[in-house]
Amino acid sequence: MSKLESTKRHILIIKKLRQAKQATFAEIAGYLAKESELDGYYDFNVSKRTFQRDVEEIGTIYGIYIKFNFSGMYYFIEEEFEPEVSDRMFEAFDVYHALNVKEQMSQYIYLEQRRPQGTEHLYSLLHAIKNQKRIQFEYTKYYKTHSENRTVEPLALKEFKYRWYLFARDTYDDHIKCYALDRLANLQILNVHFENTDSDWHAKFKHCFGIVAPNAEKPSEVILSFNSLQGKYIKSLPLHHTQQILIDNEDELRISLTIYLTHDFLMELLSYGNTVKVLAPQKLAEELKEQYQSALNQY
DNA sequence: TTCAATGAGTGAGGCCAGTG
DNA sequence: CACTGGCCTCACTCATTGAA
Numbered sequence: 001m002s003k004l005e006s007t008k009r010h011i012l013i014i015k016k017l018r019q020a021k022q023a024t025f026a027e028i029a030g031y032l033a034k035e036s037e038l039d040g041y042y043d044f045n046v047s048k049r050t051f052q053r054d055v056e057e058i059g060t061i062y063g064i065y066i067k068f069n070f071s072g073m074y075y076f077i078e079e080e081f082e083p084e085v086s087d088r089m090f091e092a093f094d095v096y097h098a099l100n101v102k103e104q105m106s107q108y109i110y111l112e113q114r115r116p117q118g119t120e121h122l123y124s125l126l127h128a129i130k131n132q133k134r135i136q137f138e139y140t141k142y143y144k145t146h147s148e149n150r151t152v153e154p155l156a157l158k159e160f161k162y163r164w165y166l167f168a169r170d171t172y173d174d175h176i177k178c179y180a181l182d183r184l185a186n187l188q189i190l191n192v193h194f195e196n197t198d199s200d201w202h203a204k205f206k207h208c209f210g211i212v213a214p215n216a217e218k219p220s221e222v223i224l225s226f227n228s229l230q231g232k233y234i235k236s237l238p239l240h241h242t243q244q245i246l247i248d249n250e251d252e253l254r255i256s257l258t259i260y261l262t263h264d265f266l267m268e269l270l271s272y273g274n275t276v277k278v279l280a281p282q283k284l285a286e287e288l289k290e291q292y293q294s295a296l297n298q299y
Numbered sequence: 300t301t302c303a304a305t306g307a308g309t310g311a312g313g314c315c316a317g318t319g
Numbered sequence: 320c321a322c323t324g325g326c327c328t329c330a331c332t333c334a335t336t337g338a339a
């Protein structure tokens with residue numbers, strides 16, 4: 001048996017418990033047996049003793065702690081500290097396996113053509129943020145052909161639309177700026193310490209769509225009405241974590257968001273074309289109207 | 300009626316031998 | 320050599336029992 005077999009088994013155990021919320025050993029064993037049949041190559045059937053070892057290893061390796069409830073006689077996952085991190089880990093694992101299948105599958109898989117996202121910098125940047133060390137890198141802006149040298153104090157990382165961004169204080173003018181990781185090169189961590197005073201970035205981005213966080217204005221209550229087809233997509237992939245469903249019927253999906261009215265958000269609304277109508281605030285509806293009018297004027 | 304003692308059932312974990 | 324299964328002991332929970 002290979003290392004991959006036990007790793008896959010770990011993932012299956014976690015999957016089962018995350019989906020079912022709770023399961024007896026018999027239910028987990030049944031699930032593993034079914035998955036073994038489906039897989040055809042690997043055998044995930046194990047004894048109770050090995051299962052117990054798996055539970056221990058899953059805790060050590062993934063930080064996901066499986067406990068046993070004696071009154072209900074079932075296993076369950078103790079509240080995960082950062083479930084979104086585990087979600088991402090399992091997604092990556094699924095994709096890796098889909099791409100790594102033994103048979104020649106490339107004819108069935110079409111990968112999106114895209115440039116590297118700069119994720120190779122993530123680890124170094126996290127290290128610099130955590131230890132409050134200045135960093136230096138070469139940065140190429142979209143609208144410029146040559147790169148510039150920057151020395152910044154890294155503060156936080158944010159993901160938006162499958163891209164990663166670094167928020168950092170530029171030592172040149174002391175302003176907080178946003179840098180896309182895919183446009184960053186020759187990253188160096190300097191041995192210069194700084195004090196990171198504003199650390200609550202979660203609160204800062206709570207009502208933010210995208211990567212622009214206005215300093216002064218307050219977030220607005222936005223009400224949007226999508227047609228039923230687009231509504232299905234919006235339900236499965238919410239625009240923002242503040243999204244709440246107000247009306248959901250055959251004619252429309254009406255949602256509310258508490259969000260900053262940034263350029264990013266306006267662009268997002270424009271991309272939905274005639275499938276969305278802004279019901280509130282009026283200011284946003286007017287702005288959208290202007291954008292469409294000026295687009296019409298082009299022809 | 301209350302509460303401690305007891306036993307049954309089951310998981311956790313150490314140890315060891317078998318297997319590929 | 321790593322992984323696994325089986326055996327054994329200990330730990331834990333819960334239901335039952337019986338004395339105060």
